Amino acid sequence: MKVMTCPLNGPRNINEFVFGGEVTPLPDLQAPDQAWAEHTFYSYNGTGVVREWWFHSASGYWFVAERDRTTDQIIKTYDPSELAADIRTAMLDVDRKMFGVERKTEEVAP
Amino acid sequence: MNNPAPVFRDRLPEPMGLMLERQKTVEFIFEGERITGIKGDTLGSALLANQQWVWSRSFKYHRPRGPLTLAGHDANSLVQLPNEPNALADRVPAIDGLDVTGQNVNGSVKKDKDAVLNHFGRFMPVGFYYRAFYKPKGVWDWWEKQIRVKAGLGIADLKFKPEYYDKAFLHHDLVVVGSGPAGMMAALKAADAGADVLLLEEHTLLGGSLAYSEFSDCNNPEQLRQELMAKVRQHANITVMTEAVCNAWFTDNWLPVLQGKRLYKVRAKQCIMVTGAYEQHVVFRGNDIPGVIFSSAVMRLMKLYAVKPGERAAVLTGNEDGYLTALMLNRQGIQLCAVIDMRQASELSHTEKNLVDQLHQKGVQVRFGQTVYEAKGSQRLEFIEVRAITSPGEVSASLETIPCDLLCMSAGYMPAYQLICQAGGQLSYDDQRAAFSLRNLPDNLYIAGSVNGIHRLSAVMKDGERAAIEALNALELSDEAVPDVFCDQKVNFHWPIFKHPKGKDFVDFDEDLQVKDIVNATRMGYRDIQLVKRFSTVGMGPSQGRHSALPTARLVAKATQRTVSETGVTTARPPLTPEKLAYMAGRGFDPYRLTSMHYRHLELGAKMIPAGLWMRPAFYPKEGQRLTGSAASPLLLQARNIRNACIENESLHVRTKVGLIDVSTLGGIELRGPDAAELMNRIYTFGFLKQPVGKTRYAVLTNEQGVVIDDGVACRFDEDHFYVTATTTGVDNVYRLMTFWNTQWQLDVDITNVSSAYAAVNLAGPDSRKVLEGLTDLDLSREGFPYLACREGFLNVPGCEHKIPARFLRVGFVGELGYELHVPSRYGEVLWDILMAAGQPFDIKPFGVETQRLLRLEKGHIIIGQDTDGMSHPSEVSLGWAVSKKKPYFNGCRAVDIVMKRPQTRKLVGFRLSAEYLVQNQKPEEGHIVLSDTGSDSSITGNVTSCEYSPTANAIIGMAYVGIEQSEEGGQFPIRVDGGSVVMASVVSLPFYDKEQTRQEA
Structure with missing residues (x-):
């Protein structure tokens, strides 16, 4: 069984963790349906290092892990506050735009 | 006692017989014969001494088979014990009174009536059972029974007594697998540097080859072994486990170790595999006759058990180990009738030439460039036929036939690669050395010694230290430079395969596979080694290719004109050795949870079910x-009738x-902080910002795909305090989802999963207010505590000053006047007791979750997960009213908006059927399909999700997904029920009971 290092609790068996998907900001609320569909259903599946959300079940703690998709090696794990500035800005950006506006959707294509 | 027991006389003198306690004898039965051995003998060594x-x-030809490795690595040694099939005779200690028999025989191992199969080999070509026995159709059913009898292994004892097996966990800085010279050196080096080391040894004795083998660069391996062992045993940082098999390698050095009746789950920060190497046989006709044996096996036999292996011995070698064996045999007074080296004299190293000289001095001549072409003998080796090697695999005319009863083979070694390949290591073949070596090891795993292709003892010991230094550096316990270890000793003869036109030149002893079987498999198109394995069954037997993998790779490579590296070996998967199911079945660690009222339910005789x-x-x-027990099975009519009667009465x-x-199992999440309402609003579909304090609100949760995944009741106890319930199985997911988003949103709110902190009951029924009235100071009147209100207050405990803090919720739940009470878990049992006592004048009765489901079905409430599936969006389950259209965002809102705009294709509707269908056994069940x-050309439009007989409605009621065109009230739709018949159900409006909702709002 794989071992993952929780930034809060140290190394633990992987079955103590829950995967939370890739770290990607939500699309803009005004974005077209297509953008939301892609965000919901498509995830990039190439090689390279990916930033992922992981949750330590026992302590209820979400953190970020960087993992090499080719070797499945976990390169590092850290608290979300240490996320790269660009990601954090993008998240807050969506946040700011999202809340406090009415939501709209496109007309259904025939 | 001055006269030694007769059994002693046959044995070699000390120091031979390391395992033996010579004063004690043991007696057991083999095939009805009494066998006397010495304490310390295995079954096998005692048999050979006799x-x-x-x-x-x-397996196939029923040829007589005897010892091959004496290390528990081959299938020849499988015997039947009274309560255990497939025991390894060369590993199981001889115990007084044990009754041992042969396996896979018709008669006895000495007189096997099926031995006649030996002469029908040409009717059993490779893959014959895939090709024969199938025509005409149906004939396999008959053949299978015959073949199973002939080709079986041991017999399982079906009357066995259960035994207790257990599991344990271990954590170490370093685990060293194998206690040979490299393993002990590695363990000592690491332990000296402060690492916490676990040393695993498969056998009884520590020391690996030091215990039985001879070395050209060490005169007294036993003394070295004793010295190293003493250091290892005394070292405070080393834990030693003997007779412990590391049976697999899993990610990040997770090692299952079997010892006795316990499975150890070992986690190692660093791991050094010092698993050694398997000696390899020479392929020639008759190489399976008892008496043809590995050199290492003969050394084990003499050194460990002091058994004289034969009277007239021959040695067939391609490396220096053959010479060391010959010298050892000579020292023990066994006549050497031939020492045959497959190499030319010019190929010998300086060390080997010295060994040849030593043999010359003892009067033994060595034959070079020759091989044994055929071994003969019926139950034991009698003659060997020697020929000169003209080119790889080709021989001259017969040179000589030499009578002998023992032939020791030393053709080279195969690294014990299985665990390392499980870890991702790869085998590559070096043509120069004619050997496989291991590459591409993962981080934190090292190999040393003969598994690393290093065979000279002094280099092996250095290699152990080298691996330890690498592990220590990774552990940051040292920063020593990693030394280079060099060893030029060549141990593999490049082509020890001599095909015979008459066959019986065995590549795989387990499966009786000969050279032609492997070659024919490639000719039939199975070029890939994996396909060759599956077609020919090579390597599938109990020894799992330990000895057949190398010759098979060589043969397939040659037959398909590829390199041995390209051909490779088949994948080695866990487990390494056969693993008893008991190790898996032993005590489990499955968690389960009990509510604080659990024992009250047991006292009342409740039928308990998992949720x-x-x-x-x-x-x-x-x-x-x-x-x-089995009488409670819902498949039995009596059990069903009792269940139905109970839930009817309770409802x-x-x-x-x-x-x-x-209802303690309900999930509960506490939200506290200025942004509590904002978080609720962003998570659940409904609006929560304006929810009044003291009110509850139904809360529906959708996932990112817009599918309904949970529901609950949100209670607002204060402006900044929500308490929201969730489904029993869904709460962890809800909590995870809330914390996930708030990690990103950083709202000012505390989220706590308090599911197990609260015990809860629902008190329901027209008399529930009366029951509760005497127990609390809250105003319970319809006006003071209306439907859908929630309160925090206290429950009085009659006859005592103490009050229980409680949360009171007036929710619909089962559709009657009712109160849900949530109290801290430690009061759960008291809560139950005081309500049952207070309810006594009103004839209060407990009801179970099956009854609750019926009651809720009567009210048309959906159960998430039962009435919803992975596609159910809010409109399909008529929860569109619970989706706010106005607020900017909730979890999954965009997907909900998109799917709810599309034309709806199906809908969850309530349906009704006459109770008469019960009598005809045609009641629809969950999962039955809607047509x-x-x-005759109807299609499936949906399925039944819930269905029950309702005594209140005196009808069968249920919910089902139906096509949108079938969903109109008053219409009918067909359901296919058990047995294939079709019943027509009527669509009715929900709820089935009390449509005006007056009862729950009373």
């Missing part, structure tokens, strides 16, 4: 109706009087 060389019969990790009462059968009781149900129409 000249019993036939141990078993081969998620919890145990919940299903219903409460009366005395005399409490079925247990009517709730509808007419008052009932009490334990578009009754015609």
Whole structure:
């Protein structure tokens, strides 16, 4: 069984963790349906290092892990506050735009 | 006693016989014969001391087979013990009175009536059972029975007594697998540097080859072994486990170790595999006759058990180990009739030339460039036929036939690669050395010694230290430079395969596979080694290719004109050795949860069922109706009738009087902080910002795809305090989702999963207010505490000053006047007791979760996960009203908006059927399909999700997904029920009961 290092609790068996998907900001609320569909259903599946959300079940703690998709090696794990500035800005950006506006959707294509 | 027992006389003098306690004898039975051995003997060594060389019969041809490795690595040694099949005779200690028999025989191992199969080999070509026995159709059914009898292994004892097996966990800085010279050196080096080391040894003795082998660069391996062992045993940082098999390698050095009746789950920060190497045989006709044996096996036999291996011995070698064996045999007074080296004299190293000289001095001549072409003998080796090697695999005319009863083979070694390949290591073949070596090891795993292709003892010991330094550096316990270890000793003869036109030149002893079988498999198109394995079964036997992998790779490479590296070996998967199911079945660590009222339910005789990790009462059968064990199976009519009667009675009781149900398993999440309402609003579909304090609101949760995944009741106890319930199995997911988003949103709110901190009951029924009235100071009147209100207050405990803090919720739940009470878990049992006591004048009765489901079905409430599936969006389950259209965002809102705009294709509707269908056994069940129409070309439009007989409605009621065109009230749709018949159900409006909702709002 794989071992993952929780930034809060140290190394633990992987079955103590829950995967939370890739770290990607939500699309803009005004974005077209297509953008939301892609965000919901498509995830990039190439090689390279990916930033992922992981949750330590026992302590209820979400953190970020960087993992090499080719070797499945976990390169590092850290608290979300240490996320790269660009990601954090993008998240807050969506946040700011999202809340406090009415939501709209496109007309259904025939 | 001055006269030694007769058994002693046959044995070699000390220091031979390391395992033996010579003063004690043991007696056991083999095939009805009494066998006397010495304490410390294995079954196998005692058999050989008694000249019993036939141990078993081969799988296919029923040829006599005897010892091969004496290390528990081959299938020849499989015997039947009274309660254990497939025991390894060369590993199982001889025990007084044990009754041992042969396996896979028709008669006895000495006189096997099926030995006649040996002469029908040409009718059993490779893959014959894939090709024969199938025509004409159906004939396999007959053949299978015959073949199973002939080709089986041991017999399982079906009357065995259960035994206790257990599991344990271990954590170490470094685990060293194998205690040979490299393993002990590695363990000592690491332990000296402060690492916490676990040293694993498969056998009884520590020391690996030091215990039995001879070395050209060490005169007294036993002394070295004793020295190293003493250091290892005394070292405070080393834990030693003997007779412990590391049976697999899993990610990040997770090692299952089997010892005795315990499975150790070992986690190692660093791991050094010092698993050694398997000696390899020479392929020639008759290489399986008892008496043809590995050199290492003969050394084990003499050194460990002091058994004289034969009278006239021959050695066939391609490396220096053959010479060391010959010298050892000579020292023990065994006549050497031939020492045959497959190499030319010019190929010998300086060390080997010295060994040849030593043999010359003892009067033994060595033959170079020759091989044994055929071994002969019926039950034991009698002659070998020697020929000169003209080119790889080709021989001259017969040179000589030499009588002998022992032939020791030393053709080279195969690294014990299995665990390392499981870890991702790769085998590559070096043509120069004619050997496989291991590459591409993962981080934190190292190999040393002969598994690393290093065979000279001094280099092996250095290699152990080298691996330890690498591990220590990774552990940051040292920063020593990693030394280079060099060893030029070549141990593999490049082509020890001599095909014979008449066959019986075995590549795989387990499966009776000869050279032509492997070659023919490639000719039939199975070029890939994996396909060759599956077609020919090579390597599939109990020894799992330890000895057949190398010759097979060589043969397939040659036959397909590829390199041995390209051909490779088949994948080695866990487990390494056969693993008893008991190790898996032993004590489990499955968590389960009990509510704080659990024992009250047991006292009342409740039928308990699992709900998620919890145990919940299903219903409460009366005395005399409490079925247990197989009688309680819902497949039995009696059990079904009791269940149906119980839930009918309980449901009517709730509808007419008052009932009490334990709902402690409900999830509960506490949200506190200025942004609590904002978080609720962003997570759930409904609007929560304006929810008044003291009110509850139904909360629906959708996932990112817009599918309904949970529901609950949100109670607002204060502006900045919500308490929201969630489904029993869904709460962890809800909590995870809330914390996930708030990690990103950083709202000012505390989220706590308090599911197990609260015990809860629902008190329901027309009399529930009366029951509660005397127990609390809250105003329970319809105006003071209306429907959908929530309160925080206290429950009085009659006859005591103490009050229980409680949360009171007036929710619909089962559709009667009712109160849900949530109290801290430690008061759960008291809560139950005081309500049952206070309810006594009103004839209160407990009801179970099955009854609750019926009651909720009558009210048309959906159960998430039962009435919803992975596609159910809010409109399909008529929850569109609970989706706010105005607020900017909730979890999954965009997907909900998109799917709800599309034309809807199906809908969850309530349906009704006459109770008469019960009598005809045509009641629809969950999962039964809904059809578009009754015609023969009808299609499936949906399925039944819930269905029950409702005594209140006196009808069968249920919910089903139906096509949108079938969903109109008053219409009918067909359901295919058990047995294939079709019933017509009528669509009715929900709820089935009390449409005006007056009862729950009373």
